[in-house]
Structure formats: structure tokens, C-alpha cells
Amino acid sequence: MTVTNHNWRKFKNAFMQTLTCVCAVLVVLPLVLVFYHLIRQGFTSLNWAFFTQLPKAVGEKGGGMANAIVGTFVLMGQAALLGVPVGVLGGVYLSEYGTSRLNWWIRFAADILNGVPSITWGVVVYGLMVVPMHGSSALAGGVVLGLMMIPLVMRTTEEVLQLVPGGYREAALALGISKWRIIVQIVLRTASKGIVTGVLLALARVAGETAPLLFTAFGNLGWAHSLKEPIAAIPLLIFNYAISPYDDWHRQAWAGALVLLLLVLFLNIGVRFLTRSKFSARGT
Amino acid sequence: MTFNSFFTNPQQGSPVKVESGVAAATAFDIRSLNLWFGSHQVLFDVSLQIPVRAVTAIIGPSGCGKSTLLRSLNRMHDLVPSARMEGRITLFGEDLYSKKIDPTLVRRRIGMVFQKSNPFPTMSIAENVTVGLRLNGMRKSDLLQERLETSLRMAALWDEVKDRLNAPAISLSGGQQQRLCIARALAVKPEVLLMDEPASALDPIATAHIEDLILDLKKEFTIVIVTHNMQQAARISEHTAFFYLGKLVEFDTTTKIFTTPAQKQTEDYVTGRFG
Amino acid sequence: MTETAPINTTPAVSHLGDRIFKWLTLLMALAIFVLIALIGFELAQGAGPAIHKFGWHFLVSSDWDPVNDLYGALPFIFGTVVSSLIALIIAVPISVATAVYLTELAPLWLRQPLIMFIELLAAIPSVILGFWGLFILVPWLHLHLYPALRTTLGFLPFFKGTDYGPCMLAVSREILRSVPGLQREAAYALGATRWEVTRIAVLSYAKNGIFGAVILGLGRALGETMAVTMVIGNSPQITKSLFDPDSTLASWIANQFSEAIGDLFYSSLFELGLVLLGVTVLVNIVAQLLLKTFAGPGVKPQS
Numbered sequence: 001m002t003v004t005n006h007n008w009r010k011f012k013n014a015f016m017q018t019l020t021c022v023c024a025v026l027v028v029l030p031l032v033l034v035f036y037h038l039i040r041q042g043f044t045s046l047n048w049a050f051f052t053q054l055p056k057a058v059g060e061k062g063g064g065m066a067n068a069i070v071g072t073f074v075l076m077g078q079a080a081l082l083g084v085p086v087g088v089l090g091g092v093y094l095s096e097y098g099t100s101r102l103n104w105w106i107r108f109a110a111d112i113l114n115g116v117p118s119i120t121w122g123v124v125v126y127g128l129m130v131v132p133m134h135g136s137s138a139l140a141g142g143v144v145l146g147l148m149m150i151p152l153v154m155r156t157t158e159e160v161l162q163l164v165p166g167g168y169r170e171a172a173l174a175l176g177i178s179k180w181r182i183i184v185q186i187v188l189r190t191a192s193k194g195i196v197t198g199v200l201l202a203l204a205r206v207a208g209e210t211a212p213l214l215f216t217a218f219g220n221l222g223w224a225h226s227l228k229e230p231i232a233a234i235p236l237l238i239f240n241y242a243i244s245p246y247d248d249w250h251r252q253a254w255a256g257a258l259v260l261l262l263l264v265l266f267l268n269i270g271v272r273f274l275t276r277s278k279f280s281a282r283g284t
Numbered sequence: 285m286t287f288n289s290f291f292t293n294p295q296q297g298s299p300v301k302v303e304s305g306v307a308a309a310t311a312f313d314i315r316s317l318n319l320w321f322g323s324h325q326v327l328f329d330v331s332l333q334i335p336v337r338a339v340t341a342i343i344g345p346s347g348c349g350k351s352t353l354l355r356s357l358n359r360m361h362d363l364v365p366s367a368r369m370e371g372r373i374t375l376f377g378e379d380l381y382s383k384k385i386d387p388t389l390v391r392r393r394i395g396m397v398f399q400k401s402n403p404f405p406t407m408s409i410a411e412n413v414t415v416g417l418r419l420n421g422m423r424k425s426d427l428l429q430e431r432l433e434t435s436l437r438m439a440a441l442w443d444e445v446k447d448r449l450n451a452p453a454i455s456l457s458g459g460q461q462q463r464l465c466i467a468r469a470l471a472v473k474p475e476v477l478l479m480d481e482p483a484s485a486l487d488p489i490a491t492a493h494i495e496d497l498i499l500d501l502k503k504e505f506t507i508v509i510v511t512h513n514m515q516q517a518a519r520i521s522e523h524t525a526f527f528y529l530g531k532l533v534e535f536d537t538t539t540k541i542f543t544t545p546a547q548k549q550t551e552d553y554v555t556g557r558f559g
Numbered sequence: 560m561t562e563t564a565p566i567n568t569t570p571a572v573s574h575l576g577d578r579i580f581k582w583l584t585l586l587m588a589l590a591i592f593v594l595i596a597l598i599g600f601e602l603a604q605g606a607g608p609a610i611h612k613f614g615w616h617f618l619v620s621s622d623w624d625p626v627n628d629l630y631g632a633l634p635f636i637f638g639t640v641v642s643s644l645i646a647l648i649i650a651v652p653i654s655v656a657t658a659v660y661l662t663e664l665a666p667l668w669l670r671q672p673l674i675m676f677i678e679l680l681a682a683i684p685s686v687i688l689g690f691w692g693l694f695i696l697v698p699w700l701h702l703h704l705y706p707a708l709r710t711t712l713g714f715l716p717f718f719k720g721t722d723y724g725p726c727m728l729a730v731s732r733e734i735l736r737s738v739p740g741l742q743r744e745a746a747y748a749l750g751a752t753r754w755e756v757t758r759i760a761v762l763s764y765a766k767n768g769i770f771g772a773v774i775l776g777l778g779r780a781l782g783e784t785m786a787v788t789m790v791i792g793n794s795p796q797i798t799k800s801l802f803d804p805d806s807t808l809a810s811w812i813a814n815q816f817s818e819a820i821g822d823l824f825y826s827s828l829f830e831l832g833l834v835l836l837g838v839t840v841l842v843n844i845v846a847q848l849l850l851k852t853f854a855g856p857g858v859k860p861q862s
Contacts, residue, residue, distance in 0.1 A: 118782065211784040
């Protein structure tokens with residue numbers, strides 16, 4: 001009896017191990033495949049022209065994504081200008097001030113905001129900015145991405161600040177330093193790596209967003225000469241090229257997707273190096 | 285009992301007389317201090333006068349309110365929303381909790397050293413020492429340099445770090461970090477130094493350094509030290525206050541407390557029958 | 560000489576700098592509420608004309624006729640709910656199994672790298688997944704999987720002319736994004752029940768966190784736009800087969816917005832947005848309440 005029972009348990013164990021391992025592989029497989037195809041199809045299109053030229057007219061071969069690459073950075077810059085101050089300062093309030101009741105509601109609301117679909121954000125800023133301004137603009141695109149960053153950066157900043165040991169605040173307090181200076185020059189400084197991590201991850205997230213840009217930044221086959229004009233962005237270009245019937249645009253979309261993926265991965269991996277070095281230097 | 289210098293009934297709140305021969309002006313005058321955290325009372329009608337330029341030790345078993353009392357001296361409880369106090373605390377005659385007084389100024393006059401040394405991790409040794417000055421507006425680099433050296437010398441750390449003042453503060457050993465914290469507290473030229481079990485996390489050698497340091501510092505500063513180490517209290521303090529369960533049981537010269545205490549509870553504690 | 564006057568212990572805000580800073584940070588934190596109000600207001604205002612014209616009928620009507628200015632949300636509500644549910648039904652067991660593998664069964668040297676790797680996967684932008692799906696996955700399915708399935712399981716009703724690309728894409732997306740949170744929940748539960756041997760104990764301790772994380776995943780799936788949009792064929796009808804994941808609210812808005820003409824068309828799209836918002840917010844509230852009340856630290860704000 002016990003022998004068969006033991007064998008059955010061994011079998012069950014082995015079965016569960018294989019099953020979960022298979023699941024893990026299934027999960028990991030998509031990225032590997034995506035990366036593989038992106039490199040295979042897109043790498044060859046990554047030439048100098050791709051990075052420096054504008055898209056050619058519909059149907060013509062050649063051209064590049066220079067405007068989209070610059071556009072993505074312009075949008076990210078604007079998003080950071082809006083999202084970082086509001087998010088970080090709001091996170092400071094949540095961590096260092098406030099009553100527990102108010103803070104609970106703010107946190108709850110921020111978490112809900114983080115779950116709002118990105119397309120909804122696009123529709124909202126459309127009504128907010130595109131309609132009154134009578135047209136799409138880079139500014140609207142920057143605003144929508146910045147608004148999306150706010151709840152994200154706020155929560156990560158709060159989390160990071162909470163990790164700063166209370167002992168530092170106490171010591172600074174006992175020295176007779178005023179509270180705002182304690183927060184700005186000691187607490188924020190101690191938590192700076194974590195805050196930068198949070199900001200970069202949020203930027204990586206909005207860099208890849210397409211839906212909210214569809215009706216705000218809209219896209220542009222040339223350069224945007226002011227923030228009031230529509231602007232190109234890599235995700236938008238990928239989308240528009242992908243659903244078009246032109247092979248050459250498909251080819252370029254592969255390259256654009258590769259560039260975008262590299263950008264996002266670079267930010268994510270870079271962030272992990274930032275946080276990792278904090279530990280290895282101490283030798284914990 | 286034949287002496288006229290013991291504190292018998294906590295309820296009476298009569299002022300404390302110190303044994304004759306030691307003329308002591310008062311630094312802190314604590315009158316009928318009661319403290320609650322929420323509905324939980326932690327200090328019961330504490331009245332105590334801390335003498336100036338001497339070391340006063342506060343001893344007692346865990347949870348008796350020693351640290352709470354210490355922190356009420358430099359208004360650290362201001363930041364605890366549930367803290368509620370009654371009574372009066374004055375420093376050299378000034379009411380510390382008067383509405384006219386700015387708490388941050390109070391805290392600049394009173395330095396504090398904590399149980400766990402906490403030099404600011406993003407700053408160098410020099411930056412740590414001068415942080416209290418710089419963040420309160422002092423800019424003159426020669427003045428800062430002078431205070432830096434003076435404070436580090438007073439904390440008996442100068443010789444060990446003078447060649448690496450720009451090294452990160454956390455590269456120092458535990459004992460050195462604690463002396464750095466003392467230097468940091470001294471740099472703002474406080475009148476009083478509060479120490480909350482400053483050596484409890486240190487090895488015996490580092491502890492000895494700190495104790496020697498305290499014996500040196502008391503020539504210039506009033507020091508109040510909370511310690512759970514009775515031998516330490518006996519070694520370094522002139523006066524000792526024994527607390528139990530939030531009440532001040534006895535306050536007298538250290539010799540008296542440890543040789544012929546007036547209260548039975550005190551005697552039980554110092555002889556190790558409980559605690 | 561006892562004085563029992565209460566002592567003033569209110570925090571010092573007498574410094575101008577302290578006061579300014581406190582109000583500044585408060586203002587920024589309150590921006591959250593401003594944003595919520597903004598979203599609600601804009602959507603309600605934009606959807607006004609459609610609400611006025613159609614009323615509740617909008618939610619149950621299947622017409623989408625720009626020529627005659629008749630709009631209804633039912634196909635999209637249906638499509639959204641169905642595709643999200645299918646995505647979740649498939650994704651949840653796989654995510655949980657992966658999380659279990661990560662927390663308990665994977666060799667120690669592999670755990671941290673694998674977790675990091677999976678977190679990187681979650682960061683892949685939707686548009687790239689959609690693009691890959693459109694150009695690689697769907698053709699492959701049509702070329703290899705569907706014929707194979709048709710010959711072996713063709714008698715089953717749900718293989719007739721339906722496209723599983725979008726569904727599978729949404730599935731893998733949700734899997735990728737759920738696993739880190741689930742792994743954290745499991746690790747937390749494992750740490751909390753360190754001295755218990757049975758797996759049952761770990762899973763039951765973690766199940767509230769898992770449940771909350773799953774519902775969060777549902778919230779994300781509901782709003783998934785790009786991957787689905789690119790791969791799906793957009794046709795606003797409820798098809799006979801229950802397993803046909805047609806147009807979703809999000810992808811329909813994405814597709815139609817630039818082609819919309821006329822106030823009522825736009826307004827109807829806004830109302831679709833309002834419906835989508837309502838559904839996702841509701842789901843998110845449930846998920847957050849579950850996580851905050853019962854679970855461990857598991858799901859981080861990035862979800």
C-alpha cells in the first residue's frame with residue numbers, strides 16, 4: 001500500500017514540476033519569439049537612412065523614421081515635465097504628511113487611475129485639448145502621457161520614501177532642521193535612486209503607448225515645427241505602417257518596432273543596474 | 285533615614301534637593317509631567333530637575349518611560365499625532381513648550397544622540413558633521429571648516445578621520461559612526477546633550493571610548509543619558525534618576541542611588557533583584 | 560506647585576518654508592482627484608448628445624450605422640467581456656502555475672533572473688505585440704494550426720471561420736503581466752507560512768492576493784487596445800458563435816475615432832469610452848479592495 005502511495009506522490013510531484021515548468025516556458029516563449037522576429041526582419045532595415053530621413057511619400061521606397069524617433073523623445077520629455085514634479089511631490093505628501101484617512105483615499109484613487117485604459121486617457125485629452133485647439137498637437141500628446149505618469153510616479157515615490165529609515169528623519173529633526181529641508185535635502189536625497197528608478201520605469205511605460213496618441217499627437221509624416229502641430233512617434237508609425245498595404249512600410253515598421261523594443265528594454269534593464277549597484281557596493 | 289536629600293512621594297511634586305556640597309544650577313526643570321500616547325498613559329506626574337554641566341543618568345527596566353521622557357525634552361513627540369502632554373518643562377528658565385517658541389530652535393539648543401548611529405548615508409564625514417549648520421543657513425566655509433575640526437576633536441574622532449574627511453560616512457566602523465553622530469550634534473553648539481542608550485549597540489572597546497568622551501564633554505555640556513546598563517550609569521554620572529512603570533521612583537546622586545538608596549524598589553533594581 | 564495645564568504639542572508649521580512646502584505637496588497629491596474629476600467630466604460631456612438621444616437603449620442596441628446616425632454599444636460590450644473572460648480563463652491557470660514554478664520549484668540559481676526576465680516581458684508595448692501577432696502569429700495560425708485543428712477537431716462548433724489570433728495575443732499579454740504580481744503574492748505567503756509544510760497552506764493564504772491580482776488582470780484585459788486592434792477584424796455584429804472575440808470597446812474606439820464625422824458619431828464613441836471607463840473602474844475598485852483588505856504586498860502600483 002505505502003509503496004504505491006509513495007510512487008503516486010512521486011509521480012504527482014514530477015508531473016506538477018513538469019507542468020509548471022512548461023507553463024513557465026510558455027510564458028517566456030513569446031518574448032524570445034518576438035525578439036527573434038524583430039531582429040530577423042528589422043535589423044537589416046536599420047541603416048543610416050532609417051535614423052536620419054523622413055518617411056517618403058506613400059508608395060515610394062526608402063526613407064526613415066527620424067521624425068518619429070525625435071518625436072518620441074519630445075513626447076517623453078514633455079511627459080516627464082508634467083509627470084515628475086506632480087508625481088514626486090504628491091508622493092512626498094503621501095509619505096511625509098497627511099492624515100491616514102485622506103492618504104488612504106488618495107492612494108486608492110491613484111491605484112484606480114493606474115487601471116484606467118490608455119485609450120480612455122486619449123479620448124479625455126482629445127476633448128480637453130484637441131477640440132479647443134482645433135487640431136492634434138504634440139502638446140496634447142505630451143500632456144496625455146504626462147497625466148498617465150502622475151499616479152504611477154506618485155505611488156512608486158511614496159513606496160521608496162517609506163523605505164528610508166525613520167532614524168534619519170529623527171536625527172535631522174534633533175539637529176533643529178526645518179521639516180521641509182529634512183524632506184528635500186535628506187530624505188529625498190537618500191531615496192533619489194529609487195525615485196529615479198520609478199520615473200524611468202514610468203517613462204518606459206509611456207514610451208510604448210500608442211492608443212492615447214492616436215487622437216492627440218496624431219502623427220506626422222514630416223517634422224513638427226512647433227508643439228502645436230501634430231507630431232510623429234514610433235508606436236504611432238508602427239501602427240500606421242502595419243495596417244497599411246505597402247510592403248516597404250511593413251519593412252520599416254519592423255525596424256521601428258525593434259528600435260522601440262530596444263528603447264523600452266534599455267530603460268528597464270538600466271533601471272535594474274541602478275538599483276543593483278546600491279546593494280553590491282555595501283556587500284550586504 | 286537621616287539625610288534630607290531624597291525624593292519620597294511622587295504625588296507631592298516637591299522640588300528635589302541634591303545632597304549638600306554640590307551646588308547645582310538647574311538646566312531642565314520638569315514639573316508634573318504627564319504623557320499619554322492616545323489613551324495609554326506613559327509618564328505619571330514626573331517632576332525632576334536636571335543639574336547643569338553634569339551627567340544625569342536615567343535608569344530603569346524596559347518600558348519604564350526613560351526614552352519617552354528624554355524625547356519630551358527636545359520636543360520630539362511633536363511629530364507623534366497621538367501624543368498628549370500635561371505639565372511644564374523649562375530649560376534655563378524658559379518654557380520649552382510655550383506657544384511663542386519655535387520648536388526647531390529648541391531642538392538646536394538641545395543635541396540628541398540615538399541608540400542606533402545614523403549618519404546620513406549620502407553624505408561624507410565632513411558633510412555629516414556640518415549638516416546641522418549648512419541646512420540652517422550657514423554658508424561661510426572657513427567657519428564651517430573650523431566647526432568641523434572643533435566638533436571632531438571634541439568627539440575624539442579628528443585624528444582618525446582627518447585624512448579622509450570626504451569619505452562616505454558609512455565607511456566608518458560602528459563606534460566611529462556613533463562618535464561622528466556626537467560630533468554632528470556638537471557642531472551646532474547645543475547647550476545640552478541628550479543621549480538615548482548611545483553605546484548599547486557597540487562593542488566594549490567602542491563603549492569605553494564613548495564613556496571617556498562623555499566624561500570629557502561634561503566639563504562643557506549638560507548631559508542626560510538614558511541607559512539600561514547600571515554599571516555604565518555608575519561609572520559616568522553624577523546624578524541618577526530611577527524610573528519604574530512611568531513614575532520617577534527616586535532621584536539622587538549616583539553614589540547614593542547605588543550604595544544606600546532610599547526606596548526599596550530602587551534597591552531591588554540596582555542589586556539586580558529584578559529588571 | 561503642580562501645574563496641569565496641557566502642553567501644546569502641535570507640529571511646528573511656523574516656518575514659512577514648511578508651510579509652503581506642505582501646501583505645495585498637498586496640492587500635487589490632490590491632483591489625483593482632479594484627474595478623476597476631469598476624466599469623468601470630459602467623457603460625460605462628450606457623451607452628452609448620445610446619451611440624450613439614445614438613453615439606455617444605447618447599451619442594448621446592436622446597430623452601428625453612421626449613415627443613419629444610429630449607434631449602439633452591445634456588440635462591443637459583448638466583445639469586450641467575452642474576449643477578456645476567455646483571455647483570463649486561459650491566462651490565470653498558466654500564470655498561477657508559472658508563479659508556483661518561480662516560487663517553489665525552479666532551481667534557485669534560475670529564480671531571480673527568470674523573475675526579472677518576466678518583468679521585462681511585461682514591459683513590451685502592446686503595439687509591438689500586436690504587430691508581431693499580425694505579421695507572424697496570425698499567418699502561422701492560418702497556415703498550420705487551423706487546418707490541423709480542423710482536420711482533427713473540426714466537428715466542434717467553434718472553429719468555423721473564427722480567428723484566434725487576437726484572443727491568444729490578449730492571453731499572452733495578460734499572462735506576462737500577471738505573473739510578477741502573482742509571484743510576489745506567493746513569495747509573501749510562502750514567507751509567512753514558512754513553518755508549514757503543506758502546499759495547501761501556502762495557496763490558501765495567498766488565494767486572496769491571487770484573486771485580487773486576477774481581477775486586476777481582468778481590468779487590464781478589458782482596456783487592452785493595440786494588440787487586439789491590429790489583429791482583429793472589425794465587424795460590429797454579435798456572431799452566432801459564442802467564442803468569436805469580436806470588436807472590443809477599446810479597439811473600436813481606436814479604429815473609428817479618426818474616421819468619425821458628425822457630432823452624434825463622436826458622441827457615441829465618447830459614450831463607448833464612458834462605458835469602458837465605468838466597467839474598468841468598477842473592476843479595479845473590486846480588485847483594489849480585495850488586495851487591500853486581504854492580501855500581502857504582492858501587486859505593485861505598476862499594474
